[in-house]
Amino acid sequence: MNTPKKRNFKIEAFKHRVEVDPKYAEKTWKVLEHAIHEIYNHNASGLSFEELYRNAYNMVLHKFGDKLYSGLIATMTLHLKEISKSIEAAQGGLFLEELNRKWGEHNKALQMIRDILMYMDRTYVSNNNKTPVHELGLSLWREHIIHSENIRSRLLNMLLEQIYRERTGEVIDRGLMRNITKMLSDLGPSVYQEDFEKPFLEVSASFYSGESQQFIECCSCGEYLKKAERWLNEEMERVTHYLDPKSEPKITSVVEREMIANHMQRLVHMENSGLVDMLVNDRYEDLGRMYSLFRRVPDGLSTIRDVMTSHLREKGKQLVTDPERLRDPVDFVQHLLDEKDKYDKIIGSSFNNDKTFLNALTSSFEYFINLNGRAPEFISLYVDDKFRRGLRGVSEEDVEAVLDKVMTLFRYLQEKDVFEKYYKQHLAKRLLYGKTVSDDAERSLIVKLKTECGYQFTSKLEGMFTDLKTSQDTMQGFSAGQGPEAAGEGPAIVVQVLTTGSWPMQPSAACNLPAELLPVCERFRAYYLGTHTGRRLSWQTNMGTADLRVAFARNQRHELNVSTHQMCILMLFNSADRLGYREIEQATEIPAADLRRCLQSLACVKGKNVLRKEPMSKDVGDDDAFFVNDAFASKYYKVKIGTVAAQKDSEPEKQETRQRVEEDRKPQIEAAIVRIMKSRRVLDHNNVVAEVTRQLQSRFLPNPVVIKKRIESLIEREFLERDKADRKLYRYLA
Amino acid sequence: MEEDTVKLISAEGFEFVIDKKAAMVSQTIRNMFTSPGNFSETRLGEVTFPEISTPILEKICQYFYWHLQFASGKESEFHIEPEITLELMMAANYLHT
Numbered sequence: 001m002n003t004p005k006k007r008n009f010k011i012e013a014f015k016h017r018v019e020v021d022p023k024y025a026e027k028t029w030k031v032l033e034h035a036i037h038e039i040y041n042h043n044a045s046g047l048s049f050e051e052l053y054r055n056a057y058n059m060v061l062h063k064f065g066d067k068l069y070s071g072l073i074a075t076m077t078l079h080l081k082e083i084s085k086s087i088e089a090a091q092g093g094l095f096l097e098e099l100n101r102k103w104g105e106h107n108k109a110l111q112m113i114r115d116i117l118m119y120m121d122r123t124y125v126s127n128n129n130k131t132p133v134h135e136l137g138l139s140l141w142r143e144h145i146i147h148s149e150n151i152r153s154r155l156l157n158m159l160l161e162q163i164y165r166e167r168t169g170e171v172i173d174r175g176l177m178r179n180i181t182k183m184l185s186d187l188g189p190s191v192y193q194e195d196f197e198k199p200f201l202e203v204s205a206s207f208y209s210g211e212s213q214q215f216i217e218c219c220s221c222g223e224y225l226k227k228a229e230r231w232l233n234e235e236m237e238r239v240t241h242y243l244d245p246k247s248e249p250k251i252t253s254v255v256e257r258e259m260i261a262n263h264m265q266r267l268v269h270m271e272n273s274g275l276v277d278m279l280v281n282d283r284y285e286d287l288g289r290m291y292s293l294f295r296r297v298p299d300g301l302s303t304i305r306d307v308m309t310s311h312l313r314e315k316g317k318q319l320v321t322d323p324e325r326l327r328d329p330v331d332f333v334q335h336l337l338d339e340k341d342k343y344d345k346i347i348g349s350s351f352n353n354d355k356t357f358l359n360a361l362t363s364s365f366e367y368f369i370n371l372n373g374r375a376p377e378f379i380s381l382y383v384d385d386k387f388r389r390g391l392r393g394v395s396e397e398d399v400e401a402v403l404d405k406v407m408t409l410f411r412y413l414q415e416k417d418v419f420e421k422y423y424k425q426h427l428a429k430r431l432l433y434g435k436t437v438s439d440d441a442e443r444s445l446i447v448k449l450k451t452e453c454g455y456q457f458t459s460k461l462e463g464m465f466t467d468l469k470t471s472q473d474t475m476q477g478f479s480a481g482q483g484p485e486a487a488g489e490g491p492a493i494v495v496q497v498l499t500t501g502s503w504p505m506q507p508s509a510a511c512n513l514p515a516e517l518l519p520v521c522e523r524f525r526a527y528y529l530g531t532h533t534g535r536r537l538s539w540q541t542n543m544g545t546a547d548l549r550v551a552f553a554r555n556q557r558h559e560l561n562v563s564t565h566q567m568c569i570l571m572l573f574n575s576a577d578r579l580g581y582r583e584i585e586q587a588t589e590i591p592a593a594d595l596r597r598c599l600q601s602l603a604c605v606k607g608k609n610v611l612r613k614e615p616m617s618k619d620v621g622d623d624d625a626f627f628v629n630d631a632f633a634s635k636y637y638k639v640k641i642g643t644v645a646a647q648k649d650s651e652p653e654k655q656e657t658r659q660r661v662e663e664d665r666k667p668q669i670e671a672a673i674v675r676i677m678k679s680r681r682v683l684d685h686n687n688v689v690a691e692v693t694r695q696l697q698s699r700f701l702p703n704p705v706v707i708k709k710r711i712e713s714l715i716e717r718e719f720l721e722r723d724k725a726d727r728k729l730y731r732y733l734a
Numbered sequence: 735m736e737e738d739t740v741k742l743i744s745a746e747g748f749e750f751v752i753d754k755k756a757a758m759v760s761q762t763i764r765n766m767f768t769s770p771g772n773f774s775e776t777r778l779g780e781v782t783f784p785e786i787s788t789p790i791l792e793k794i795c796q797y798f799y800w801h802l803q804f805a806s807g808k809e810s811e812f813h814i815e816p817e818i819t820l821e822l823m824m825a826a827n828y829l830h831t
Contacts, residue, residue, distance in 0.1 A: 045772040050781050053762060057828060108770050115769040118762065122830070 025064040028055045029071050035116070036072070039109045040079045052116040065124035072117065076137065080106075080144040088150045096158055099151075100179045103141070110137035142187045146195065155180075159196060160203050166238070167207065178242035185244050197247055201254050204235075208258035216263055220273035222286040228259040229289055252296070261297040268307050275307045279346065287350035301356070309360045312343065316368030320375065329374075333382035337405050340365065366412045374654070376419035379409055383445065384426040392437050399441045407448050414701040416453060417668075418661050424504045427461060431468055432496060432543050439465075453698055463502035471496040478527050493520050497528065498540070511541045511564075511590045514571035541565065542594060550610070553630035560610065561640040565590050565598045570610070573628050581624045596620045601641055607634065608641050662706075669702055669710045677720060677732035684728045685711075740767070741780035742795065744788040749780075756798035761830035786825050793822060794829070 035052050038044055059068045083102045090098035114121065114133040121132050131139065145151055159180065162172045184192040208231070215224050232255050239248040260267075267290075268275045278286045294300030316339065319325060325332045343361050351357045369375045383406055390402075413419055430436040443465070450458040475494055513521060525537055546567035548560045562570065568588045572579055579587075585595055599620045603613040612629040613620070672692045677683060683691075688711065689704050696702050711730065714720045723729035740757045742750045758764045766775040775781050783791060793814070800812045814822065 045774070045777065047773055048782075049766040049769060049773040049775045050783065053766070054785065054828075112769050112773075115765040118765060118830070119828075 025059060025062070025067055028059050028064075029067060031055050032059075032068070032116075033071060033075055036075045036109075036113060037079075039112050040105075042105075044112060049116060053119065056117050057119045060120050060124050065120060065128070068117070068120055069124065069130060072113070072133070073136070073140070076113075076140050077144065079109075080140055084145050084148050084151065087145065088148075095154065096162075096176055096180060099145075099155065100176055100183075102145075103179070103183050106137070106141055110134060113137070138187055142191060146184070146187060146191065152195065156195060156199055160200060163200070163238070164203075164207070167234070174241050181243055189246075192244055197244070197250065200247075201250055204251060204254050205258055208255055209262070212259050212263060216266060221267050221270040221275075222273055222278070222283065222289075224263075224267065225286060225289045225293055228255070228293055231255055231259060232293070256293075256296045260293055260300065264294065264297065264300060264303050268303055275304060276311050279308060279311060279343075282342065282346070284346065284350045287346060291351045291354075301354070304351075305357060305360050308357070309364050312339075312361070312364040313367055315339070316364060317371055320368050320372035326372075326374070329378035329381040330385045332378050333406075333409065336365075336369065336409060340405070340408065362412070365409075366414070369409065369412045370414045373415075373658075376413055376415050377422045377654075377657075379406065379413070380419055380422035380426050382406065383423070384430065387430055387436050387438070387442060389437070396440075399438065400444065403441065403445050403448060406445070407452065410449070411452065414697075415661075416457075416698065417664065417700045418657075420457060420699075421504070421657060421661055421664075424461065424464075427464060428503050428543075431464060433545060457699070460502045463499055467498050467502060468496060471498075474528065474531075477531070478524055481527060491517055491520060493517070493524065495524050495528075497537070511568055511588045513539070513541065514568055516571065541568070541590075552628070552632050556633060557637070558632075558634060559638045561638065562602075563598065563641075565594055566602055566641060569595075569598055569602065573611075573626075577627060579626050581620065581622055581626070584626070599624075599626065603629075605642070608639060610639075610641065665700060665702065665706070666710060668696060668699070669707055670714060672696055673707070673710060673714060674719060674732075677730060678734075681732050682723070683730055684726075685730065686728075688730060739779075742791060743780060743782040744786055744791040745784050746788050748788045748791070750791060750795050752795050752798065756795070756802055759798045759801045759831060760794075763829065785828070787821070790818060790821050790825050793818065794825060794831070797831070 032052060032055055035044075035047050038047060056068060059065065083106065087095065087098050087102055110133070114137075117133050124130070125132050130136075146155065159177070162177060166172045181192070181196065184196050211231075212228075215227055219227065232252060235251045235255050236248060239245065239251060243251075270277075275287075275290065277283075278290070290304065291301070294304055316336075319335055319339065320332075325335065340361075347353060347357045347361060372378075386402060386406075394402075410416070410419060427442070430442075436442055446458050446461050446465075449461070474497060478495075521539070528537060529535065541564045544564035546562055546564055548562060548567060548570060549557070550560055550570075551557050560570070565588070568590065569584055572584060572587055581599070584599070585592065588595070590598065599611070599613075600618075601608070603609055603611040603620075603626060604618055609629055610632050612627040612631075614625045614627070617624075669692060672695045673688060676688060676691045676695070685708075689707050692707050693702055693704075711720065715722065715730075718733055720730045721733055723731055738754045739751050740754050740763075742752065742757065742763075744750070754767070758767070763781065766773065766781060767779075769776070786794070797812060800810070803810070
């Protein structure tokens with residue numbers, strides 16, 4: 001193939017062969033200059049756009065762009081100087097208006113000039129890196145008007161004065177202000193910022209600093225916050241009306257700093273109206289305002305939170321350590337719940353349900369509830385009270401609500417195992433005496449405990465319920481087997497068979513049951529052991545109740561509801577009129593403490609004193625004698641003889657429970673240590689302690705000293721050994 | 735003269751009355767009619783082009799309409815006779831079309 005020869009084509013620029021009149025440029029420019037003058041003098045209507053455009057076009061085309069451009073600058077400058085003079089001459093308030101009017105005119109003229117010189121803008125300006133006509137017009141305006149000595153400071157002062165007047169309540173021409181600030185922004189962001197915004201912010205800062213000083217001296221915290229909020233809104237409104245939107249965060253931050261951040265501590269701690277006062281008096285609106293204002297400044301919320309926390313802790317501490325309160329556990333817990341409700345409501349309605357506040361609330365409660373070692377017991381007592389009385393006739397939802405509240409308190413407890421211990425005791429009493437209002441509610445709480453603490457925590461509690469259910473079935477089987485003839489005579493018994501271990505039973509010596517009861521008891525034992533092999537039954541006579549029909553002298557008949565022990569005592573009086581304390585003790589073999597209590601409740605409680613005691617005194621002595629009180633009278637047929645039962649644990653009982661809890665913890669701690677060491681094999685002391693604490697904290701907070709003792713015990717029993725080189729290291733021995 | 739038409743006058747005095755919308759295809763003509771200061775063109779609704787001859791102006795007017803059609807999606811060729819090309823291009827530069 002033949003490659004064609006390369007040929008260089010050259011395209012030559014088209015040459016105007018028009019001979020240019022040397023005076024052409026001068027003449028054309030005169031036309032344009034005249035036109036610009038006319039435009040500034042509002043006389044443009046006589047001009048022909050086409051002609052001007054054509055002249056400018058030709059000038060640029062014939063390389064007179066320079067002349068055109070510099071001529072334009074000179075002409076415009078001339079006019080701007082005149083304008084500047086007329087603005088300077090404006091008096092007082094007319095200054096801004098004149099400036100605004102001239103600015104409008106200049107803008108219009110500038111647009112016309114730009115239109116007729118469009119061809120220059122398109123070609124000459126872009127080819128020679130000049131400023132386009134419009135921008136040129138703006139920068140000349142900036143140079144000759146805004147930055148002219150006589151105008152610059154006057155403009156700024158006028159603007160600031162207008163704003164000051166508006167802040168102090170006067171009405172100003174917002175449209176005018178808007179135009180002027182718009183002009184400053186149009187001249188470039190730096191002009192707006194340097195010539196207006198910066199001084200504006202400074203003046204605002206000193207204005208608000210002064211205002212805040214003045215108000216903080218004479219206003220309450222709530223009023224001050226209201227003012228601050230109003231000012232903040234006013235400033236934001238100002239921005240939307242006549243300032244650049246970018247100024248909003250700047251001016252609001254000035255207000256925030258001057259009004260709030262600088263006075264934060266003082267506001268919060270203000271006497272009789274500060275945060276604490278608001279909390280105490282439930283001033284939700286003020287609290288909400290404080291929250292929304294303080295949220296705007298750094299450290300604002302943490303300031304509120306800290307004050308709230310310390311107040312809450314202080315108050316809670318008073319609450320849980322006040323000896324007056326400790327007298328009534330139900331009241332004590334109710335107070336805690338009320339306090340919790342109060343703060344839940346405050347946080348919910350005023351603090352936007354802020355997570356960090358909720359956490360602070362939780363940690364405060366955890367802190368002070370655990371200050372009182374009896375809190376677990378009291379909470380259990382509160383539940384006990386609710387289940388016995390409080391929840392009667394209450395709708396299901398309300399029951400749930402109460403239980404949920406109890407659960408929140410429960411979560412705050414460190415010593416959950418102590419709670420469990422008490423709860424078990426109280427539950428056992430409720431179940432055995434049939435005192436519980438609603439089985440469903442009981443079960444519901446157990447389910448809650450289970451979800452909170454796991455299966456292990458509630459297995460025994462659930463076992464208690466199962467026992468009762470099986471007992472019911474057993475009793476049905478038993479009475480069916482008895483036949484109708486047996487049921488008619490003699491005492492009837494209801495036996496609840498309880499699994500040892502599930503129930504908080506102290507192994508107590510069984511008392512001697514009255515002879516009338518023994519046959520039926522024997523029959524039951526025979527029946528039960530006949531249906532279940534390999535079991536042992538023992539009677540827990542300290543737990544039961546009995547209904548007795550009694551005929552007093554004067555034909556008074558009553559049915560007495562008493563405890564098993566009391567029943568044993570009363571039955572003795574079937575065969576005797578007078579019994580000494582020692583005789584009773586001998587016949588029944590009831591433990592002394594219980595016996596005294598029983599006798600006390602039978603003889604010393606006014607209105608329920610079915611026995612008479614000699615001598616008449618409050619306490620039961622060893623040598624006292626007892627008689628049936630023939631003068632007993634009651635307007636009811638059924639009389640319930642309460643036991644002088646210890647509602648709250650007495651001091652020695654408390655010690656005992658405490659000790660039992662400590663005992664129970666030992667195997668748990670050991671188990672945890674072994675679990676950890678089995679998987680880790682080798683671990684140092686501190687880590688063991690930390691791990692054990694972590695594993696057990698859902699139940700209680702183990703004491704490091706106790707953990708150390710358990711470790712030592714395990715070493716003794718050769719579960720662990722100390723490392724020979726490093727004594728701090730433990731080694732698991734399998 | 736009606737509102738939405740304009741009159742373009744050539745160097746020889748021929749008058750072309752076309753839709754304002756079509757004339758606005760030229761940036762220059764657009765400015766003539768929209769610039770704020772009451773120029774004579776805006777008032778009279780007519781423009782005289784002393785440097786554009788009749789055939790060229792005619793071609794330009796044809797181009798305006800063709801451009802509108804093209805912009806609305808109807809593609810066709812716009813024929814230009816070679817002998818008027820140079821003059822036409824100069825006019826286009828002037829009219830910023």
